[in-house]
Amino acid sequence: MSAITFVIPAFNAAATLEATVLSIFDQNFSPGDHVIIVNDASTDRTLPIAQTLVRRYAPHLALITNETNQGCPASRNIGIGRATTPLIMNLDADNILLPQSITALRTGLVAAEADVAAFATYKYFIEDPRFITHFWHCRPGMFTLADLLAGHINPGPGGNFLYTKQSWERIGGYWEYGKGLHEAWGFTLKQLAAGARIAIVPNTAYLHRHGHASLFATESKKKAEEYTLTRKMIEPYLDRLEPDDRLYIEQTPAWYELLSKRPLRLRGSALGHTGHMERTWYGYYLTMRQFLRLRF
Helix, strand or coil: CCCEEEEEEECCCCCCHHHHHHHHHCCCCCCCCEEEEEECCCCCCHHHHHHHHHHHHCCCEEEEECCCCCCHHHHHHHHHHHCCCCEEEECCCCCEECCCHHHHHHHHHHHCCCCEEEEEEEEEECCCCCCEEEEEECCCEEECHHHHCCCCCCHHHHCCCEEEHHHHHHCCCCCCCCCCCCHHHHHHHHHHHCCCCEEEEEEEEEEEECCCCCHHHHHCCCHHHHHHHHHHHHHHHHHHECHHHHHHHHHCCCCCCCCCCCCCCECCCCCCCCCEEEECHHHHHHHHHHHHHHHC
C-alpha cells in the first residue's frame, strides 16, 4: 500500500510534540513511511526536543528548521514539498493518533477511490487524553462542498487528514494567509472546489487537544484578521453560492463564525449535512465548574 509522509508543523510545541510523534511510531508507522517535523523558528525548547526525536527515530524522521517564523500553512507547504511519498498525513503538533488509526484511513482512502480520507470522530481533550471533554461526530461517507458550507462539525476545521500529494499539487498547496488561522478549512475548501473526492472513514477517530495556548487559539482572538482571511478564502467561490447567500457574506463579516447557525447553499443545490457534538460527563463537569466560578 502507498507510503505516507507525516508532516508536523511545530511552533513553540515543546509541551506536546513528543506525544504527537510517539503516536505515529506507536502502531501507525509502516515500512516506507516517513515523518517530517517543520520547526517554525520556535522560541521555546521545540528545537532540542525535535533533535532528540530525530536521533531516536533516524532515518525515518527528518527535521526542517525555518530561520524565521513562516506561519503554519507555509510550514506545511515546506514539509510537503520535501516529501517523496504519494500520500501525506497532516498532523498538528498538539494532537495524538490512536493506535492503528492510520491503517484504517489508508484503507478507506483506497476503498473509496478518494483523494482525501478523514477521521469520523474527533475526541477532544485538554491535557490528559484519558479525559475526553466532548466528541465531534462527522457523518461517514463522501463529504461534499455543500456539507462543508453547512456547519463546522466536519473534517474541514481540524485538517488532520490523509491525502494524496498529487491533490495538494493540483490546487497549489495551502493558502499562506497569516500564521494559520482557518488554514485547514481553507485547504479543504480548495480541495472540494477543485473536485477532490473526500471520504470520511467510518469507525475512525483521533485525539484533538484544545483549551491551551495553541497557535489557533491565539490567532482566533484577532477578529478583524479572521474576517479578512475567511473572506479571502470564500471570495473565489462566491459565484457558486445562491445570490442571497452571496449577499449575506458581503454584508456579514462574521459569516464564518455563524456558519452552524446560518449555513450557506450552493446555487441550485440542496443544503448540505453537518455532524453533531456529544459532550461527556467530564465536559459537563468542567462547564459547570467554570459557570460557578464566574457566577460566584
